[in-house]
Amino acid sequence: MSTHQHNHSLFGLWLYILSDCVLFAGLFATFAVLRGQTFGNLSGSDLLHLSTLLVQTLVLLTSSMIIGLTTQAKSRGVILFGLAATFILGLVFIGFEIQEFAGLVAAGAGPGHSAFLSSFFVLVGTHGLHVAVGMLWMLILGVQVWLHGTTHAFSRRLTMLALFWHFLDIVWIAIFSIVYLLSTTL
Amino acid sequence: MKKYLTGFVFSVILTLLAFWVVWVHVASNHAYLPHTFMLWAVVAFALVQLVVQLYFFLDIRPSRDSHTMVPFLLALFIIVVVVGGSLWIMQNLSHSQTTPFRGTPSPQNDLY
Amino acid sequence: MNFFGTLSIDSFVQTSAVAMGAQVFVIVAATGGVLWLIFSGTLDWLWREWLTSLDHKRIGVMYLILAGIMGVRGLADATLLRTQQATAALPSSGYLSAEHFAEIFSAHGVIMIFFVAMPLIFGLINLVIPLQIRSRDVAFPFLNSLSLWLTVAGALLVNASLVVGQFSAAGWLPYPPLSELAFSPGVGVDYYIWALQIAGVASLISAINFLTTIITMRTHGMRLMHMPMFTWTTLGSMLLVLFAFPLLTVVLALLFFDRALGMHFFTSTLGGNPMMFVNLIWAWGHPEVYILVLPLFGVFSEVVPTFSHKKLFGYTSMVVATMAITALSFLVWVHHFFTMGAGANVNAVFGIATMAIAIPTGVKIFNWLFTMFRGRIVFKTPMLWFMGFVSTFVIGGMTGVLLSIPGADYQLHNSVFLVAHFHNMIIGGVVFGFFAGFTYWFPKFAGFTLDERLGKWAFWLWVTGFLVAFMPLYALGLMGMTRRLYVVDPSWQPLLIVAAVGLAIILAAVAVQIAQLVVSVRNRERLHAGHNPWGSHAPEWAPLPPVDRTHNTGVAMCIGALAFLGGFGMVWHMWWLAILALAVSAVLFILPPFKHV
Numbered sequence: 053m054s055t056h057q058h059n060h061s062l063f064g065l066w067l068y069i070l071s072d073c074v075l076f077a078g079l080f081a082t083f084a085v086l087r088g089q090t091f092g093n094l095s096g097s098d099l100l101h102l103s104t105l106l107v108q109t110l111v112l113l114t115s116s117m118i119i120g121l122t123t124q125a126k127s128r129g130v131i132l133f134g135l136a137a138t139f140i141l142g143l144v145f146i147g148f149e150i151q152e153f154a155g156l157v158a159a160g161a162g163p164g165h166s167a168f169l170s171s172f173f174v175l176v177g178t179h180g181l182h183v184a185v186g187m188l189w190m191l192i193l194g195v196q197v198w199l200h201g202t203t204h205a206f207s208r209r210l211t212m213l214a215l216f217w218h219f220l221d222i223v224w225i226a227i228f229s230i231v232y233l234l235s236t237t238l
Numbered sequence: 239m240k241k242y243l244t245g246f247v248f249s250v251i252l253t254l255l256a257f258w259v260v261w262v263h264v265a266s267n268h269a270y271l272p273h274t275f276m277l278w279a280v281v282a283f284a285l286v287q288l289v290v291q292l293y294f295f296l297d298i299r300p301s302r303d304s305h306t307m308v309p310f311l312l313a314l315f316i317i318v319v320v321v322g323g324s325l326w327i328m329q330n331l332s333h334s335q336t337t338p339f340r341g342t343p344s345p346q347n348d349l350y
Numbered sequence: 351m352n353f354f355g356t357l358s359i360d361s362f363v364q365t366s367a368v369a370m371g372a373q374v375f376v377i378v379a380a381t382g383g384v385l386w387l388i389f390s391g392t393l394d395w396l397w398r399e400w401l402t403s404l405d406h407k408r409i410g411v412m413y414l415i416l417a418g419i420m421g422v423r424g425l426a427d428a429t430l431l432r433t434q435q436a437t438a439a440l441p442s443s444g445y446l447s448a449e450h451f452a453e454i455f456s457a458h459g460v461i462m463i464f465f466v467a468m469p470l471i472f473g474l475i476n477l478v479i480p481l482q483i484r485s486r487d488v489a490f491p492f493l494n495s496l497s498l499w500l501t502v503a504g505a506l507l508v509n510a511s512l513v514v515g516q517f518s519a520a521g522w523l524p525y526p527p528l529s530e531l532a533f534s535p536g537v538g539v540d541y542y543i544w545a546l547q548i549a550g551v552a553s554l555i556s557a558i559n560f561l562t563t564i565i566t567m568r569t570h571g572m573r574l575m576h577m578p579m580f581t582w583t584t585l586g587s588m589l590l591v592l593f594a595f596p597l598l599t600v601v602l603a604l605l606f607f608d609r610a611l612g613m614h615f616f617t618s619t620l621g622g623n624p625m626m627f628v629n630l631i632w633a634w635g636h637p638e639v640y641i642l643v644l645p646l647f648g649v650f651s652e653v654v655p656t657f658s659h660k661k662l663f664g665y666t667s668m669v670v671a672t673m674a675i676t677a678l679s680f681l682v683w684v685h686h687f688f689t690m691g692a693g694a695n696v697n698a699v700f701g702i703a704t705m706a707i708a709i710p711t712g713v714k715i716f717n718w719l720f721t722m723f724r725g726r727i728v729f730k731t732p733m734l735w736f737m738g739f740v741s742t743f744v745i746g747g748m749t750g751v752l753l754s755i756p757g758a759d760y761q762l763h764n765s766v767f768l769v770a771h772f773h774n775m776i777i778g779g780v781v782f783g784f785f786a787g788f789t790y791w792f793p794k795f796a797g798f799t800l801d802e803r804l805g806k807w808a809f810w811l812w813v814t815g816f817l818v819a820f821m822p823l824y825a826l827g828l829m830g831m832t833r834r835l836y837v838v839d840p841s842w843q844p845l846l847i848v849a850a851v852g853l854a855i856i857l858a859a860v861a862v863q864i865a866q867l868v869v870s871v872r873n874r875e876r877l878h879a880g881h882n883p884w885g886s887h888a889p890e891w892a893p894l895p896p897v898d899r900t901h902n903t904g905v906a907m908c909i910g911a912l913a914f915l916g917g918f919g920m921v922w923h924m925w926w927l928a929i930l931a932l933a934v935s936a937v938l939f940i941l942p943p944f945k946h947v
Contacts, residue, residue: 058490064562066306070313071554074598077317078630081324082604082615089614089621103265106257113249119297120242163613167621170613174604192940212837218295222288228253229284233260236268237277305565309589312677319680327629327684330692339758340899 065212069219072182075221079175083231089167094156096235099172108148109228112183115141116221119214128201131210135194138217142187149180172231179227182220189213245294249287256283355923356537361515366450368430369512376512402902407795409498410476414788416498418470420461420505425860427458428853431515432819436850438836439843451836452519453538457508459522460542463638465505466550467776470784471645472556475584477790479560481580481890484569491563492906492942497556499910504549507917511541515921518542521834523631524605526616526624531609537921539609544603544917550598557591560584569889575669578888579662582669583648586676587641593680601630610923625690632683640679642776642882644672646783647714650736653786654718656886657733658725664717664929671710671717678707686754691765697756704754708747715740719862730884731805735786738813739778745773749824767827770820777816785812793879794890801877804866811859817853905942909935 072200087096115138122134153173156162163173193209263271271279294300298310315320362369387393400408430446431454438444444455476494480487488494518538520529529539565586568577577585603625607613614622655662662668684692684700688905718740727733753759762768785808793799822845831842836847870877882891900923912931919927 059566060562063305063566064490064558067309067561070309071592071596073313074255074316074593076599077320078597078600082626084325084327086621091621096256102257102261109253117246124239130239139547152578167614170615174607175254199633222291224285225287229256229280233256234277236260236263237273267648313593314858316680324629327692327696328626331690
């Protein structure tokens, strides 16, 4: 693949990410409008567990740094290690989220119980789904580099994955600030 | 290499600051810090961290090529318009309602 | 656990004769088509040359064919609506039931916007943009093919609702709470959601593709301010798709979560807020209008200079106006729901923003007129379409400014005055614009021009038919007739009959256009055109070096078929089918890079 292809794909992904930002903007707007509509069920401040949230946030942040560093690496071993570390941190992050969701559903506060809970589950869940897709992508790149080593096309794909992953961490800043931390102001 | 580490350190500090403000607020039973202060502090830390990560992780800086920057600025504009606009419009709607929109669950409401 | 979800034998039973007729027609047409393909031996050729093609020109043509087929469906719906309203003056109740009438007007709107107008502009863009910027193809040929087949999958889902189940009866934008499960318990709204969700993803992919193409693949030396106007307006339109369609995706997904998973975004219970749906969907819906019309503004900016034998007047102001429209179109969405109850401040701000959009649009109109001024104008068919556009579109623009005044809108909201207004914009702007572009660029791809005489006939029939069909609706709106009525007041009947006659004239115009195509193909020797029949200076008319054949792939079509199955699974709650289709599509999508690393 030529450098032209490189520019195309990276630019295309950039456009996709910007469009995805607007998708999240729509979900944030919905959350902001509906966040007071708890209808007697749990409200935002009931969902706030500072220590878990902090761990979750730092895990994702660290993974974002690691994938960034991985794009700078040259050797196959380092890249595989970087991908694996990012993948595991992503898994930890998703694990926390699944645990939180399962706990809420078990406590009778599932997404069908109030407009606030619907918007909470869908906003946070959409981010989680993106993280899962990113992890799938990581898995695929891991297999590719395992089989074929670092080709030119591979480093292009790795750069794209890193861009996507950084974007997910940026969306998370908005989620932990607006959805969780600011819930105490309501 | 260096930019990722710098970005990481800054982000960790900003995250901890935001959590610390909220922790003080919650631990003092909402007495120690005024609501509005906390609100703006969290928003400010988030915005700064956003800029930090855009700058150090995504390489978004004013000197970047216009191909990257113009769509980015357009997206920012649209996000502000859609979120801000929706909040303004919906707030205005509830304001005009004679009965408060927030209700309590009652069997009658479940009819619809 | 039910293997077929909510699907049962009863789902195939249609209640009225008209619906049964449509069902039988679709089944016969589909089976007949498939059998003909298999036994006439064209299937192999079709597969090799067209269905698997990644060539932007062929993909463009296939978009136009899709638009044509769906256009026939949309016109059939329009015929049912017009004849029903013309005959259903109380005490008569016409021949359609209220429910069926509602399904038809919903389908008519959805089809005309998503599966006629959108494919028309994507068809033109596919055909012309790579030639205008003189690139070999689009940036991502595979994704281009994928967009086409996902659009086809969406169109098939809409038509599948004629055979199994029913279509949404909640309007072209299904406002809750009507569209919620409690009030629309059938699968109609689900068909709507998944048809649009799939077609919406297709549009988004196309936008990314064409933006990347225009930004990174222009020929050496073509700077932004050297780009032809059609490329500029396409750029604006695709930016709007990129930033507006995610909002459609969100709002449809949330509605589906309400309906299928019992969530409460837009319900009237447990804190849901139906008005948030209206807010969000119009934040997409208004830009959508400009997505449709902007590329056609570009077409006129190509047609008018060519047939006036002058350079386009005010190129820079044209570019600025295009970008101003692009930005402003995101600031006006409340004008679709002034009556929802927001305060005076909100309505005033959005009313004024709406009026402001008329300014850049006016700039464009004047630029075209100044281009004609003291030009050597030749009234070939494309130029006639421009004349038809400019005279009808200005009427639509005026009524639009009128509607943008919140006070006036309170009176006219949801009346047929509004129906007349937006048909005025879309037929006058999008449809006439497309015909101008189609006639103009046809010889570039076919090698011969379209028959002028029949083209002129079609033009005059269309303009007359349009005026006869829609001017009465303005009057009826002022007389107090609201939209979407399946029975009407007897005092409105005379004008409704006039409108139905107008539709008959439009149908005649379409028939003439089909005849024009057939006659032109027959006489192609006589109509043979050189490489530049209109003597244009635009870059797409210069001969191109022959392009090496792009490779073919059937993967995109397979993913399209899977998207149809997956959408069908979602509609009928056959979750296994949806998950399976998604998983197989993902594998098909992921595998190719493994082959050539």
